[in-house]
Amino acid sequence: MEVKATVDEAVGIAKEVHGFWGKLAKIFGGDPTPAAPKPVAKKKEKFVAVDETKVMADVVSQLTEFFKLQEQLAAHIREEEEKSQTVYDPNANLMEAALKRVMAQDQMAALEVTIRETMVYQSPPEMGALYSKVFEMRSVIQEEQEKARLKEEAQERYKQWQRREEKRNFQAKSAYLVATILFLLYLWLWLLFVSRLGKT
Numbered sequence: 001m002e003v004k005a006t007v008d009e010a011v012g013i014a015k016e017v018h019g020f021w022g023k024l025a026k027i028f029g030g031d032p033t034p035a036a037p038k039p040v041a042k043k044k045e046k047f048v049a050v051d052e053t054k055v056m057a058d059v060v061s062q063l064t065e066f067f068k069l070q071e072q073l074a075a076h077i078r079e080e081e082e083k084s085q086t087v088y089d090p091n092a093n094l095m096e097a098a099l100k101r102v103m104a105q106d107q108m109a110a111l112e113v114t115i116r117e118t119m120v121y122q123s124p125p126e127m128g129a130l131y132s133k134v135f136e137m138r139s140v141i142q143e144e145q146e147k148a149r150l151k152e153e154a155q156e157r158y159k160q161w162q163r164r165e166e167k168r169n170f171q172a173k174s175a176y177l178v179a180t181i182l183f184l185l186y187l188w189l190w191l192l193f194v195s196r197l198g199k200t
Contacts (some may be wrong), residue, residue: 077104
């Protein structure tokens, strides 16, 4: 049900982006779905002021929402795969799990195709090669994130090593302290014994 809800939400966003894209294309002069010409009485055309920055911000907002949902769906698929590999569930219905996973993957692929076609074929010329630029930047960010992840993991390993070293040093110092106390106690008892022996 979670997968279906996420998929439905992503599909809704994709349709909204698709509709917004069509409106945007009309505003900038191109109609993505040319219709048969209708005889219309000539009217004086009204000038519609378009704030391109606002339009771009709206497009970015819609796409961001879509890609967030896409990432949530991908994370859910990964989580289900990991759970399947690590947790044994004797009551699991394998066919149901397989159907859900295949459905989620198919929906993900369909959403990717829809958004790619919308961004490539239905974007107004003013937007430029938005799809290619976005996915090039995504690759750059992915590399940066991978480096950051590796650096973070290395730092975490170093911190764990430091904690192990501190624990080992503490245990060694504790052992030296106990050995010193035992030696001093033995020495004190020995001196006490020798002094009593000398008095008798």
